[in-house]
Amino acid sequence: MSDTEGTVLLRTAGRAAHITLNRPKALNALDHAMVRRIDAALTAWEHDPAVETVVITGAGERGLCAGGDIRAVHDDARDGDGTAAAAFWRDEYRLNARIAHYPKPYVAVMDGIVMGGGVGLSAHGSVRVVTERSRIAMPETGIGFVPDVGGTYLLALAPGELGTHLALTGTQIGAADALLCGLADHYVPSAALPDLVGDLAELPVRDVLARHAQPPPPGELAGRREWIDDCYAADRVEDIVHRLLAHGDSAAKEAAETLLAKSPTALKATLAAMRRVPRLGPLERVLDQEYRVSCAALSTPDLVEGIRAQVIDKDRAPHWSPATLAEVTDADVARFFAPLGERELGLAGPDVPPEAAW
Secondary structure (H helix, E strand, O other), X not given: OEEOOOOEEEEEEOOEEEEEEOOHHHOOOEOHHHHHHHHHHHHHHHOOOOOXXXXXXXXXXXXXXXXXXXXXXXXXXXXXXXXXXXXXXXXXXXXXXXXXXXXXXXXXXXXXXXXXXXXXXXXOOOEEEEOOOOEEEOOHHHHOOOOXXXXXXXXXXXXXXXXXXXXXXXXXXXXXXXXXXXXXXXXXXXXXXXXXXXXXXOOOHHHHHHHHOEOOOOOOHHHHHHHHHHHOOOOOHHHHHHHHHHHOOHHHXXXXXXXXXXXXXXXXXXXXXXXXXXXXXXXXHHHHHHHHHHHHHOOOHHHHHHHHHHHHOOOOOOOOOOOOHHHOOXXXXXXXXXXXXXXXXXXXXXXXXXXXXX
């Protein structure tokens, strides 16, 4: 099986099947058609006894995937009725859940930039490989959005408050920190990736990893656990910012300044979502919650404004509304979690709404 054209390339080599995201000029940003194509390929390979392993990589030199096609989301939120974005998320989140439970080894090569929707395509897999070039992040609060694609589920599993720090600030992390936070499993130098991918055609995944995996270069988060765990344990974003500014560590102050540049509404909705995750339980319930939050974000001014400032006009000067954390009310946050009725994602089943865990 081989397909050498299109935005998703599919091929098989020996015992391995390969998915290559093929939009290098857009840093392999994920659109709806790509989601459907990946899902169809996973269906075919799941029932193909000749396929023992699935491998996902990104075309080009810059990374696996920079996230979803947020230009399309921007246009739908600004000019449409939100149905196209909601339909994209519905299929994308279902794909994320499928990857998490895929019955065959799913090897994600997280080389270079892996953000947003790219994390959803990779970090739910059973084998996640990072390199010295890996830059992994959930940067949604910077565009007036909230971490999705199961991102709040993954980050809530990180030690201490590391996940809260990453979810709110959108900080990019490298290989060692991805391993620490549970977003990756193995470090392989980027120069060894061609051999790793080639070996998967002939050998079991375990044997290939034993041949190529190495200890990663040192990270940064382990040495920052003390102030991260202390500062981000607060229940309000305002209190987190206050603790960060008062701590005295220059990195803590920098984190506070980062937060103050993000969408205040997105920050508060993100913290609320993160705090709910442990009570929700399985990934499917968390994705159901994220779908509610994502759909609600479509009607907020910050999503359109954030994408405009960061991606469309690139002036990096968003005008958030409300402009400050103090102006974002509890009611503003609660609306992100309001039931959707017949429009629920329903991954956990029609009789198990997200709030059932509360």
